[in-house]
Amino acid sequence: MRITGLVTHDIRFPTSLELDGSDAMNPDPDYSAAYVVVRTDAPDGLEGHGFAFTIGRGNDVQTAAIRTLEPYLVGRDLEATLDDLGGIWKLMVHDSQLRWLGPEKGVMHMAVSAVVNALWDLKAKRAGKPVWELLADLTPEELVDLVDFRYLTDALTPDEALDILRKAEPGRAARKKELQAAGYPGYTTTPGWLGYDDAKLRKLCREAVEAGFTQIKLKVGADLDDDLRRMRIAREVVGADIRIAIDANQRWDVGPAIDWVRALAVFDPWWVEEPTSPDDVLGHATIARAIAPVRVATGEHVQNRVVFKQLLQSGALSYLQLDAARVAGVNENVAILLLAAKFGVPVCPHAGGVGLCELVQHLSMFDFVAVSGSMTDRVIEYVDHLHEHFVDPVRVERGRYLAPSSPGFSATMKPGSLSRYAYPDGPVWTELRRAV
Amino acid sequence: MRITGLVTHDIRFPTSLELDGSDAMNPDPDYSAAYVVVRTDAPDGLEGHGFAFTIGRGNDVQTAAIRTLEPYLVGRDLEATLDDLGGIWKLMVHDSQLRWLGPEKGVMHMAVSAVVNALWDLKAKRAGKPVWELLADLTPEELVDLVDFRYLTDALTPDEALDILRKAEPGRAARKKELQAAGYPGYTTTPGWLGYDDAKLRKLCREAVEAGFTQIKLKVGADLDDDLRRMRIAREVVGADIRIAIDANQRWDVGPAIDWVRALAVFDPWWVEEPTSPDDVLGHATIARAIAPVRVATGEHVQNRVVFKQLLQSGALSYLQLDAARVAGVNENVAILLLAAKFGVPVCPHAGGVGLCELVQHLSMFDFVAVSGSMTDRVIEYVDHLHEHFVDPVRVERGRYLAPSSPGFSATMKPGSLSRYAYPDGPVWTELRRAV
Numbered sequence: 001m002r003i004t005g006l007v008t009h010d011i012r013f014p015t016s017l018e019l020d021g022s023d024a025m026n027p028d029p030d031y032s033a034a035y036v037v038v039r040t041d042a043p044d045g046l047e048g049h050g051f052a053f054t055i056g057r058g059n060d061v062q063t064a065a066i067r068t069l070e071p072y073l074v075g076r077d078l079e080a081t082l083d084d085l086g087g088i089w090k091l092m093v094h095d096s097q098l099r100w101l102g103p104e105k106g107v108m109h110m111a112v113s114a115v116v117n118a119l120w121d122l123k124a125k126r127a128g129k130p131v132w133e134l135l136a137d138l139t140p141e142e143l144v145d146l147v148d149f150r151y152l153t154d155a156l157t158p159d160e161a162l163d164i165l166r167k168a169e170p171g172r173a174a175r176k177k178e179l180q181a182a183g184y185p186g187y188t189t190t191p192g193w194l195g196y197d198d199a200k201l202r203k204l205c206r207e208a209v210e211a212g213f214t215q216i217k218l219k220v221g222a223d224l225d226d227d228l229r230r231m232r233i234a235r236e237v238v239g240a241d242i243r244i245a246i247d248a249n250q251r252w253d254v255g256p257a258i259d260w261v262r263a264l265a266v267f268d269p270w271w272v273e274e275p276t277s278p279d280d281v282l283g284h285a286t287i288a289r290a291i292a293p294v295r296v297a298t299g300e301h302v303q304n305r306v307v308f309k310q311l312l313q314s315g316a317l318s319y320l321q322l323d324a325a326r327v328a329g330v331n332e333n334v335a336i337l338l339l340a341a342k343f344g345v346p347v348c349p350h351a352g353g354v355g356l357c358e359l360v361q362h363l364s365m366f367d368f369v370a371v372s373g374s375m376t377d378r379v380i381e382y383v384d385h386l387h388e389h390f391v392d393p394v395r396v397e398r399g400r401y402l403a404p405s406s407p408g409f410s411a412t413m414k415p416g417s418l419s420r421y422a423y424p425d426g427p428v429w430t431e432l433r434r435a436v
Numbered sequence: 437m438r439i440t441g442l443v444t445h446d447i448r449f450p451t452s453l454e455l456d457g458s459d460a461m462n463p464d465p466d467y468s469a470a471y472v473v474v475r476t477d478a479p480d481g482l483e484g485h486g487f488a489f490t491i492g493r494g495n496d497v498q499t500a501a502i503r504t505l506e507p508y509l510v511g512r513d514l515e516a517t518l519d520d521l522g523g524i525w526k527l528m529v530h531d532s533q534l535r536w537l538g539p540e541k542g543v544m545h546m547a548v549s550a551v552v553n554a555l556w557d558l559k560a561k562r563a564g565k566p567v568w569e570l571l572a573d574l575t576p577e578e579l580v581d582l583v584d585f586r587y588l589t590d591a592l593t594p595d596e597a598l599d600i601l602r603k604a605e606p607g608r609a610a611r612k613k614e615l616q617a618a619g620y621p622g623y624t625t626t627p628g629w630l631g632y633d634d635a636k637l638r639k640l641c642r643e644a645v646e647a648g649f650t651q652i653k654l655k656v657g658a659d660l661d662d663d664l665r666r667m668r669i670a671r672e673v674v675g676a677d678i679r680i681a682i683d684a685n686q687r688w689d690v691g692p693a694i695d696w697v698r699a700l701a702v703f704d705p706w707w708v709e710e711p712t713s714p715d716d717v718l719g720h721a722t723i724a725r726a727i728a729p730v731r732v733a734t735g736e737h738v739q740n741r742v743v744f745k746q747l748l749q750s751g752a753l754s755y756l757q758l759d760a761a762r763v764a765g766v767n768e769n770v771a772i773l774l775l776a777a778k779f780g781v782p783v784c785p786h787a788g789g790v791g792l793c794e795l796v797q798h799l800s801m802f803d804f805v806a807v808s809g810s811m812t813d814r815v816i817e818y819v820d821h822l823h824e825h826f827v828d829p830v831r832v833e834r835g836r837y838l839a840p841s842s843p844g845f846s847a848t849m850k851p852g853s854l855s856r857y858a859y860p861d862g863p864v865w866t867e868l869r870r871a872v
Contacts (some may be wrong), residue, residue: 026532056533058544061501065543068494096462097492103686103737105715106542107501108494151713154690154722250539254590277587279541279742281717282749286590301539306715313718 001042001078006070006115008063009035011413012056012423013354013386014432023194024221025249030056031354031386032423034063034111035413038118040078048122049412052110052325053353059423065111068098073115082123086146089116089331093148105303109328116329117359121409130404131330132365136172140165143370147335151306155313161338168373175369183400184364185375186382187215187245189352191234194219198233205237212399215243215270215379221251224263231267243270250274250301254283258290271297271319278302284316297321300350304328305335312343319377321350324359333363337371346376352383357394358410361401389417437478437514442506442551444499445471447849448492448859449790449822450868459630460657461685466492467790467822468859470499470547471849474554476514484558485848488546489761489789495859501547504534509551518559522582525552525767529584541739545764552765553795557845566840567766568801572608576601579806583771591745597774604809611805619836620801621811622818623651623681625788627670630655634669641673648835651679651706651815657687660696667703679706686710686737690719694726707733707755714738720752733757736786740764741771748779755813757786760795769799773807782812788819793830794846797837825853 016028032055038048052062072092073081081088092112093104101108124131135143144161188211191204208216218234220227227246234244246269252260257275272294276283278301288296299321302308311317320340322333340347347367349360357380364380372378380401387393391412395402404410420428452464468491474484488498508528509517517524528548529540537544560567571579580597624647627640644652654670656663663682670680682705688696693711708730712719714737724732735757738744744763747753756776758769776783783803785796793816800816808814816837823829827848831838840846856864 025535028532029536030533054533055536057531058501058504058534058537061497061504061543062537064500065494065497068497095493096464097466097490098494100462100465100491101494101498101543101546103714105739107497107537107544108542110537149689151689151716151719154719253587277742278539279740280587280746282746283587283590303541304715306713306719310716310718 001040003038003073003076003078003081004041005039006067006073007037007039008066009418010059010063010423011035011418011421012059012429013421014428016056023219023247023249024251026055032056032059033354033413034059034066034114035418036066036114036118038073038115038122040122042078044126046122046125048118048120048125050114050116050118050121050329050409051355051411052114053356062107062110065107066114069111069115082119082126085116085119085123086148086331088119089146089328090148092116093328104306104328109304110326112328113325116331117325117409117411120330121411125408128407130362130406131409132362132369132403133176135330135334135362135366136176136369140169143334146331147338148331149335152309152335152339155309156339156342160342164338164341165370168370171373172369175373179365179368180403183397183402184361184368185379186213186396186399186401187217187243187379188213189217189247189381189383191216192218192247194222198230201230202233202237205234209238209242213242214399215245217245217247217273217381219249220246220264221248221260224260227264231264231269235267240268244268245270245273245297247273248275250277252276254280254286257287261287261291261294265291265294269294271295273297273321274301279307281307281310281314281316284311285314288316288318295319297348299323301326305332305339308336309339312339312345317345319348320345321348322360322363323350324356324363330363337363337367341372346374346378347372348379349381351381352385354386355390355411355413357382357387358390358392361394361404362409365403389413437476439474439509439512439514439517440477441475442503442509443473443475444502445854446495446499446859447471447854447857448495448865449857450864452492459655459683459685460687462491468492468495469790469849470495470502470550471854472502472550472554474509474551474558476558478514480562482558482561484554484556484561486550486552486554486557486765486845487761487791487847488550489792498543498546501543502550505547505551518555518562521552521555521559522584522767524555525582525764526584528552529764540742540764545740546762548764549761552767553761553845553847556766557847561844564843566798566842567845568798568805568839569612571766571770571798571802572612572805576605579770582767583774584767585771587742588745588771588775591749592775592778596778600774600777601806604806607809608805611809615801615804616839619833619838620797620804621815622649622832622835622837623653623679623815624649625653625683625817625819627652628654628683630658634666637666638669638673641670645674645678649678650835651681653681653683653709653817655685656682656700657684657696660699663696663700667700667705671703676704681705681707681709681733683709684711686713688712690716690722693723697723697727697730701727701730705730707731709733709757710737715743717743717746717750717752720747721750724752724754731755733784735759737762741768741775744772745775748775748781753781755784756781757784758796758799759786760792760799766799773799773803777808782814783808784815785817787817788821790822791826791847791849793818793823794826794828797830797840798845801839825849
C-alpha cells in the first residue's frame, strides 16, 4: 500500500463581507484554507485531510508551497510512513533546499503543517480513533520519538520529556473518562470583534454568560477610548466572576503596550494577547514584567518551537496559545506541549478562523490526558463560525468542548463546501464577481 | 507615467553538480533567483530588476509570492511611487491579508524584498546613480522616512535615528571620495566549503592571501575532527595575521555550539557564524557569553528587523550580517544599519549565492558614507561565483570591493542568463534532464 497522491484546494470564504473577524490588525479577512488531501491505494479508501489557515490573499501561494512537498509523499509505503511520522516530519522540515525559504517559519512551515496534520488524520482514521485518543494511547517513548529536539535541548531534553510523560501515565485512564464525561472548557471570542456596536457587544456578552462560558475575549488596540468604553460595558454585563481576556493582535510597540494595558487594568483583564510583534521575545518579557498582575498570552503567530522555547525561558508568557496549523503540525505541537509542561505554563490554544477549533481540541485533550494532566486555567478558544462546513464539527455545550469520538482529526471539509468555495472559480466567487 | 507590469522569472543554476556552496546544512544547493522585473510606460524604457535568492526547490513558490504583490504596483503613478518608497513598503509589508503568511518573515517577506529592491534599482537608474550613492545623497530626514519604526521604538526612535544620520553628515563628502579611491574591504569564503579536500583547501587559502584578502572563512560543524584538521591547515597556510572566521550554518544546539567553538578556539577563530537556529536570540546570547573572546556573527537567515533588534539588545552579536534579499529590501536594511549604529555593532553583510555580492556592496558603502562612517572591522563577504551572469558585476581587487559607478542596484541579470537558466524549461535544464 502506497501514498498515491496529494491534491490541493484553494478554499476561501468571503467573510470580509461581514465584520466577523475584524480586529485592530485584520480589518477584512476572508477566512481561507490551503487544503490538502492525501490519497492512497489502500482498499479502505481512506484519505488524510489537512489545511493551513490563511485570511485570503496569498492562499494560492500557500497551496503552491504544499505542492512542493509532494515528492516526499507520493510512492512512499503507507504503513511505514504512518508508523514513523517523526521521520517524515524531519525529512520535510529539514529539506536542505526548502528550508532556505524559512527555515521553519511562514509559508513553508505552514505547508508542512497541513501535510503533517493530514497524515495524522489518515493515521487516526485507519486506527478508528480521534487524534486526541490516538496520541493519548501512545507510550511515552513513542511520543518522544515524534519530537525533533533540535534547538530545544538547552530547555528540554528527550529524557526530561520522557519524565514528564511517564509521570502523567498512571492517571491517563481516569482522565480520559473525565474528559469523555465532562468535556474541556472553552472560552468565546464571539462578543468581542471590533466591528460590532455597543448594543451588539452587550447582547453577545450576555448570551455568552447564558451559554455557560466563564471567559470571554475582547479585541482591543485600535482606539483607547473605544476600548475603555467597551471594557466597561463588557464588565458591567458579565459581572466580576467572568474572565475577560483582551487581544491586541500585535498592534503596539513595547512602550505603548504597557501604557495601554495599564489604562485598561481597572477592568481586570485576565490576559492581554499579542501585545506586540510575535517575534519580539524580549519585548513580551518586558511587557509581562511591567503589566503584572495582568498576564501575557501569545502564540497564534509564533512561528515555531524555538520561539516558544524562548518565550518560556524569558518568563514572557503566562498562557501559551499554540496554533494547530502554523507550526509544523501535531509533531511540533507535541514538542510545544512538553515545553509548556516543563515550564509549568498552561496551554490555551488559538482557534477560530476556519477549522482551527476542530483541530486544536484534539491537542488540548491529549495534553490533559497524557502531558500536563490538568485543565486548571486551561481553555480552548471558541468562535461559532464556519463549523457547518465540516463533516465532524466541534460540539460545544455549556461552555465546554465535548470530546470528539469520530476517527480522525475533525479536519475533513464537506465536499460541497470544497466545491462551492473554491477560489477563484467556485460558484460563490463567480457569483460575487458577477454581483460587483 | 505609470508602472505597467511585473514580470517574474524562475531562474536556477545547477550548482549542486559541483561542491561549491556545500556546508553542514546545505549539501546540495542549486543557487536560484526568484527574479522580478518592474516595467513602466516611461519613455526612458528603464526597468527595475530585483530578486529573492533561494537554493533551488521552492523557487517557484517564491516567484508566486512575488506575483501576489502585483496589485500594489500595476497602474500606480511612477514618480509618486519612487518618491515615497517608505510608503509602498508599508503598504506591501502590512497588507492585512498577506501578513498572515508571515508576518514579516519567510517567503512573503522575501517577496517584498525582491519588489522593493527592484523599485530601488529603477529609482537609481532614473537618477543616474548607483544605489549606494543615491542613498548617501538623501538627507537624514529623507532616510528616516524610508524606515518603518513599528516594533523598534523600545530600541531606536526616529529622533535617535536622525541624530545618528546628522552626526555622520559632515563627513559624507570626504568618505565618498575615500570609498571611490580605495574601495571597501572584502573577505572570501571561497577556500572553505566542506566539500573540498585538504589539498584544495590549502591551495585556495594560499591564493586568498595572495589575492590581498585579510580575512577568510571556513565552513564547520559536520565533524569536529575534520574541523580541527582543516582549521590547523588554514592557520598554517595563512599565518597569524589573517583572520579566519568559521561558519556553522545553524548546525548546533546551544550546548554543543559552546563545546565545539571552545575546541576550535586554539586556532583563534575571528568569529563563529550561525552557531545555532537563527530564531534563537537567547541561545545566541548564551553562546556569545560562553565563547568570548571568540565573537558571534549572524544574520543571513534573520527574518526581520525585530529579531535583529533583540540580537543587539541582548548582546548576542559582535558582527551583524545583514542580507540584501531576506528582510524586506533596502528600506528594512536602512533600519537595520541604524540599529547596528545605535548599538555600535559593525555590519559585515552576508553575500555569495547568486547576486548577493552585487546587492550588499551598495548597503555597506552607504553605511560607510552616511551612517556608521567607519570601515573598521567591517568586511563584505565575497565568493567568486556566478558574477558573469550580471550586466554590472562586482569588481574586487586586492581584497577590496570597488565602488560601483553604473546607475542602479547592480541587480540586472543578462538576458541570455535569464533565458538559459529558466526553470524548468530553459535549455540548461532541458539538457540536464536529457542527460539523466
